[in-house]
Amino acid sequence: MMRRPRADGWWYPWTFVFGMLVVIAVNIVLITYAIGTFPGLDTEDAYQKGLAYNQTIAAARVQEARGWHLDIRYAPHPDEASAHEGELVVTLRDRGGEPLYGLDVSAALIRPTRGGLDSRIALQPAGSGEYRGEATLPLPGQWDVRVYARRGEEDFQATRRIMVQ
Numbered sequence: 001m002m003r004r005p006r007a008d009g010w011w012y013p014w015t016f017v018f019g020m021l022v023v024i025a026v027n028i029v030l031i032t033y034a035i036g037t038f039p040g041l042d043t044e045d046a047y048q049k050g051l052a053y054n055q056t057i058a059a060a061r062v063q064e065a066r067g068w069h070l071d072i073r074y075a076p077h078p079d080e081a082s083a084h085e086g087e088l089v090v091t092l093r094d095r096g097g098e099p100l101y102g103l104d105v106s107a108a109l110i111r112p113t114r115g116g117l118d119s120r121i122a123l124q125p126a127g128s129g130e131y132r133g134e135a136t137l138p139l140p141g142q143w144d145v146r147v148y149a150r151r152g153e154e155d156f157q158a159t160r161r162i163m164v165q
Contacts, residue, residue, distance in 0.1 A: 063156055067095025072145050072160045074135070084137040084164055090123055090147050091130050092156070099129025103149045109135060110144040112161075140164050 043049060049056070070093070076086035088107060092100040105123040117138050123131035137143060142161055149156040 066154065066156070068100065068149070068156045069093055070147055070149075070156075070158055070160075072147070072162060074145075074162045074164060076165065084140060086135055086137075086164075087132055088121065088123065088135045088145065089126075089130055089132050090145075091128075092149055093129055100149075100151075101125070101129065103131070103151045105131040105147065105149045107133065107135075107148070108146040109137060110146060111139065112142060112144050114139075137164050 071091040073089040073091075074086055075089065076084065088109075090105060090107065092103060092105070094100055103125075105125075106120060107123055108120045109118060111117040119136075121133040121135055123133040126132045131149075142163055144159050144161050146159045147157060
């Protein structure tokens with residue numbers, strides 16, 4: 001019995017099959033990784049916050065009319081390089097640039113790319129509108145600092161992003 005020789009290009013359809021198998025394998029890997037790393041809800045109580053949206057807008061307008069603004073500085077301690085310890089300094093000023101005194105100030109340190117690392121610290125007055133507190137950040141990189149300041153019925157909150165080396 002004599003074998004018939006294969007025709008030229010017999011392998012062309014198999015390149016399509018192989019290519020589709022590669023695409024399917026890559027998709028399975030990406031889907032598995034996406035499901036395994038998704039932390040869940042982005043915003044807690046999203047429905048309640050959505051219902052209070054108009055109140056949030058009104059509060060933002062009141063805050064903007066008040067004219068307070070802030071500067072944030074993070075100064076790492078040079079001897080504590082592995083723990084990323086440092087001092088968070090928040091300077092609060094009014095519309096005219098005068099320092100704000102007598103505020104109750106705290107800050108939430110939020111890791112934007114990974115949940116479970118967030119912390120909250122109280123800031124103590126240091127004069128000239130500065131409020132300071134010790135912060136320990138478990139990882140270097142970007143952190144969102146959400147500052148809450150209150151004096152009587154007046155309140156203020158703002159978020160700034162800092163980079164920790």
